[in-house]
Every structure is written in structure tokens, then in C-alpha cells.
Amino acid sequence: METSENGHTGRALILNAVYRGGPGRDRDPESRLAECVALAQAIELEIAHAESVTVARVRPATLLGVGLVERFSHLIKAEEIDIVVVNAPLTPVQQRNLERALHAKVIDRTGLILEIFGARARTHEGVLQVELAAMSYQRSRLVRSWTHLERQRGGFGFLGGPGESQIEIDRRLIDQRIGKLKRQLETVRRTRALHRKARKRVPYPIVALVGYTNAGKSTLFNRLTGAKVFAKDLLFATLDPTMRKLDLPSGRTIILSDTVGFISDLPTMLVAAFRATLEEVNEADVIVHVRDIAHPESAEQKDDVDLVLHELGLDETPRMIEVLNKIDLLEPEERAAIVERTRRNAATVAVSAVTGDGIDGFLRHVEDELGQGSGIVEITLSGSQGAALAWLHENGKVLEKRYSDDGEVHLAVILDNADEERFRRQFGELMVGHG
Numbered sequence: 019m020e021t022s023e024n025g026h027t028g029r030a031l032i033l034n035a036v037y038r039g040g041p042g043r044d045r046d047p048e049s050r051l052a053e054c055v056a057l058a059q060a061i062e063l064e065i066a067h068a069e070s071v072t073v074a075r076v077r078p079a080t081l082l083g084v085g086l087v088e089r090f091s092h093l094i095k096a097e098e099i100d101i102v103v104v105n106a107p108l109t110p111v112q113q114r115n116l117e118r119a120l121h122a123k124v125i126d127r128t129g130l131i132l133e134i135f136g137a138r139a140r141t142h143e144g145v146l147q148v149e150l151a152a153m154s155y156q157r158s159r160l161v162r163s164w165t166h167l168e169r170q171r172g173g174f175g176f177l178g179g180p181g182e183s184q185i186e187i188d189r190r191l192i193d194q195r196i197g198k199l200k201r202q203l204e205t206v207r208r209t210r211a212l213h214r215k216a217r218k219r220v221p222y223p224i225v226a227l228v229g230y231t232n233a234g235k236s237t238l239f240n241r242l243t244g245a246k247v248f249a250k251d252l253l254f255a256t257l258d259p260t261m262r263k264l265d266l267p268s269g270r271t272i273i274l275s276d277t278v279g280f281i282s283d284l285p286t287m288l289v290a291a292f293r294a295t296l297e298e299v300n301e302a303d304v305i306v307h308v309r310d311i312a313h314p315e316s317a318e319q320k321d322d323v324d325l326v327l328h329e330l331g332l333d334e335t336p337r338m339i340e341v342l343n344k345i346d347l348l349e350p351e352e353r354a355a356i357v358e359r360t361r362r363n364a365a366t367v368a369v370s371a372v373t374g375d376g377i378d379g380f381l382r383h384v385e386d387e388l389g390q391g392s393g394i395v396e397i398t399l400s401g402s403q404g405a406a407l408a409w410l411h412e413n414g415k416v417l418e419k420r421y422s423d424d425g426e427v428h429l430a431v432i433l434d435n436a437d438e439e440r441f442r443r444q445f446g447e448l449m450v451g452h453g
Contacts, residue, residue: 035106226302231279312347
């Protein structure tokens, strides 16, 4: 059996806890199990066995009943499994007791997601955010082993097996590290705020892609921009926002932003730690909610995304487009029904980011949304107006332009409200009566 550099085989047992009448009862157990398997595969664990188990009564010591613990202990030994992933939150006591009873490393859903975050984060800010979340999780475990400084791959060492060299970090050291990370993140956020101000001066409308993880956001982003953003059939493939310029069919330029995907039951500490990653969405002129319409729980995934948007205060925005992606995976009759449904709903469009089907219609939707609230604006400019005139021609439709003897230029321009506000921010000092 092949063994990894850090001493364990990566063979995993996936246990999806189904609470009788408890949390998650509205979700299909098999879909939740499949999602947890996909999460584990995202960090290249080899799935030896995956099973949903009913938890009739939560055991404070082990979560699972004695019979289940004994059965899985035999399975782990027979299959040479060294990692058990429990798709539920575990208390530190439950985690420790399960490790002793099963003779294997045990991590819960939060630990697994943190491993993925650790393996996927790319930018300086992303790495800081992940480590802050991991430290907060570590602190909630009281004192546990930490292998961040010695890990051979991405992740945060929650998968480390017996015999691996480990550094014991107490609560005081964790608190010191958390304090330092928060200060570093604050510096990064201030820098990003300056970058956002710079973008407003560019200025182009921002269109942000949001959605459940693995809904196809990065594939759509690549299809539209020609970028080579990591787009693989893995959950959480994108963790850091990526922004690219995109020219719409009309010639208008926008900035397209690809963001981290959401997932159900995301622990509060992760939502808080990744709030800054989602700040780009707050800056967006149009939010595009990308859905995997072929997924059996597409409606539930939509609810999860809507909940996060609500927490960000973005659920009331009028400028939102819902993209029903992956129509290429639907049966012909179902696909036809979805396409017909989008015809009756102006804020919804059906596409396949893989084949390109429906992309032209989606771009028209974006242009329509950006054009909302447009009207004829009268503008008088003084002084050197070359840059301002070029901006108006690029972002609006100049209906009339005349020069007066004193060098002023009087214009009538069709601009939407957002572009008018951008123009005033950038060129207000040149506007007669608006300096």
C-alpha cells in the first residue's frame, strides 16, 4: 500500500451522521454523504468506505453508540484505514474518545473543510484567513497537536497520524498567533480598500459570481474571460477572488469577479474568517448566482447561498441574475422545461458553462441589468476634458456634444445611475457647477 511522505496512507472512512429528527433532517442523507466524499476527495483522500449512520441519541462521549463504534473499529483494522471523517461537528471529548476507540485519526466536518481551505488558499490574504480560522478551531479544541510548521502538503495537520512529529501549543501561544493574524489581516484589508478605491476610479462595473461550491462558477468565469482559473470537479476549487476585465457584446467593459463557493452548515468561525473574501460581492453592481441545476438538491443549495447573502446584507439587491448552469447534464425534456421557465423569468437564464450554450443570452442579461435606471444626463465640462469625454463615449451613449466660446463642452449622455455616480466621483472637478 502506498504511503504518503507524512506517514499515513490517506485511506479514509467517511461517516455521515443522520440525526433522527435533528439537524440536516431536511437533506437527503445520500446527497450529504456524497458531498462529504467529494470534500474528502478534494484533498486526495482515498475513500475506503463511506456510510450514512443514524444517530438516534447523541452520546456525549463518542457521538455514536457502542455497537457502531465496535463495528467500525473492526472495519478500520480490516481495511487498514487511518483517517475517519465524521460529517458532523464533534466535541473535543468525542473526537479524542473516538480516536482511542477506533485507533485512527478522527476529524469532523469543520476540520475537513479547514484542510481543504489550507490546501487551496493561494493569496496572502487567503492564507491568513485560513490560518485564523484554523487557529480559532484549534483553540475550541482546547489544547491539541499542531503540525502547521511541519506539514508536507497543504492543509493544517488535522489529518496527521500517530508517530508524526507534533508541536504542542497551549492556549496562550494560540491567542498570541490569533492576535498577530488579526493585525496582519487588518493591514491587508486596508490595502484592499485602497485597491477598491482605485478600481472605482478605473472605473468599470463589477459583476460578481456567487454560488454553492462546485456549481460551475470558475468554469463560467473561464468561459467568459479565457482565464485559466483552477476549475476542476472538486469542491472548494476556488478560495481566493479572481477578477478579470471582460468586454460585453456592446463593447462595454466590466470587471468579472469569481468568489469562493458556499456550503451548507458552514461553521460560524469560517463565515466570519472569510467575510473579507466576500467583500468583493459587496462592491458588485450585479450579483450572478450560479446554480448547478442538475444537482438533486439544487433548491436546497440555493437556500444555503441565499442565507449567506442575507448575512452579508445582500439579499435585497435588485440587481441579481440567477444562472441555471449545467443544463448539458439534463435529460432533453427536463432541459426544455428549464429553458422555458427562464423565458418567463427575466432575472433567470439557463446555460452550460462547459458547452457555451446560453452564454450569449447571459451576457445580454448582464447588459440589461447594468442598463437599469439609465436616463439622459446633461453634463457641462470645463478645462481639459479629453479623458472625461473618452470615458463618456466608452461607458455611455453621447447624444449631443457642443462647444461654447469659453472652452466649455455641453453634452447630453445616456448613462445608468451607477455609471453617472462613477463619472461624478472621477471627473467631478471638471463639471461646471459640480466641482
